[in-house]
Amino acid sequence: MQRWLVFGIVLLFLGLIGLGIVRQEMGGAARQTATSTPLGAGVPALSTAFTPALQPAALTSVMPTVLAGNPTVPHESAANTHTVQAGETLFRIAQQYGVTLDALVAANQIANPALIHTGQHLIIPVTAAPIPETAVITPPEAPPAAAESTVLPEPAATAADPVENLNGVPLSSIIVLPENVIAQARAIFAQGQVYGRNPHAYSKVGDSTIQNPYFMARFDEPGGYNLGPYAYLQPAVDYFAGSHGREGTAVRKGFHSWTVTDPLWADKAICQANETPIACEIRLHNPAIIIIRLGSNDAGVPQMFNQNVRQIVELAIANSVIPVIGTKADRFEGSNANNDILRQIAADYQLPLWDFDVAAQMIPGRGLDVDNVHLTTFYAHDYGSPVAFQRGHGVHNLTALMMLQALLDEVILPGN
Secondary structure, eight states, X not given: OHHHHHHHHHHHXXXXXXXXXXXXXXXXXXXXXXXXXXXXXXXOOOOOOOOBSSOOOOOOTTSOOOOSSXXXXXXXXXXXXXXXXXXXXXXXXXXXXXXXXXXXXXXXXXXXXXXXXXXXXXXXXXXXXXXXXXXXXXXXXXXXXXXXXXXXXOOOOOSOOOOSEETTEEGGGTEEOOHHHHHHHHHHHHHHHHTTOEEEEEEEEESGGGOTTTSSGGGGSTTSOBOGGGGGGHHHHHXXXXXXXXXXXXXXXXXXXXXXXXXXXXXXXXXXXXXXHHHHHHHHHOEEEEXXXXXXXOOSOHHHXXXXXXXXXXXXXXXXXXXXXXXXXXXXXXXXXXXXXXXXXXXXXXOOEEOHHHHHTTSGGGGBOTTSSSBOOOTTOBTTSGGGGGSHHHHHHHHHHHHHHHHIIIIISTTO
């Protein structure tokens, strides 16, 4: 009997212990549930900061001022909106949907066409008339009165007829202006007149290969040149007087394609805070045309060179300035890669191509000086002398003037 009593007490004791353990676990579980982290806590909030699809220079003062923080346009429907992706520009998006840049800007109330951001929702104006493949900007049907007053009558033409080749090379291989390019240039020029661009002004973008006094400057000096059999180019000399000798803020020794859009390289004495060299030049000189002559300092970085020049081109177009793409004579990058890139960019954007590289093939030593980058000089600028066609700068300046004359005849004063 005593043995059974002891056995019962032991069982009771063990039962009490077991019951306590269960209660402790249940209580702990309840406490854990009550104090656990709520769903979603600890997940970082999405950043509201954005990176522009491209980082072009600020537009010049004749364009609308950018607002502080471009507002995101609400979705209307998936069929007529576009979400900006990294690397896209408004120019490209307009091309993609077959609408004009102006229509896209107006539909989205964008103050600065060069500044859009990744993730921004754009309304695509579905009622806009598609633009032809040969034009990006639709010119007004009739030039505004203000624009007409800025274009002076064409200078008196000379009796000389244009020549058809240079050193045996057809000029059509050097001055590349097919019909689609002429249409594109006319559209950009017409828009530029709306914004008040000076049709008599052109600017330069480049490195030491186009610095003064070697590039074009003599055409601004009375008695500084003799066109000889190329007297038909005199109207371009006269029409663009004042621009030939201007070096501007976008030309400097050592310029790369990326420094042109970097505010660090701008002349702080005349450029505004955070203004890039090319934006500063457009603001100060207000050109209708901008000659892009880069690539000699961009060795070994073809993808970056391609991206940078496209950015420069798109900035010019956004500012309604006609970009002229110029090729170079040197092979400093070890190949002809940069010229191939420049030609492709000219084709992609349907832009005037000044293919000096083709002309250089017929000059002794490709017209290069001892450093194989800069051109041999020709101070006389006497194109009645055969020496002019054996010197790098002699042919360089003559062909650049030919491009200006072609743009004057076909774009600025067509039919005059």
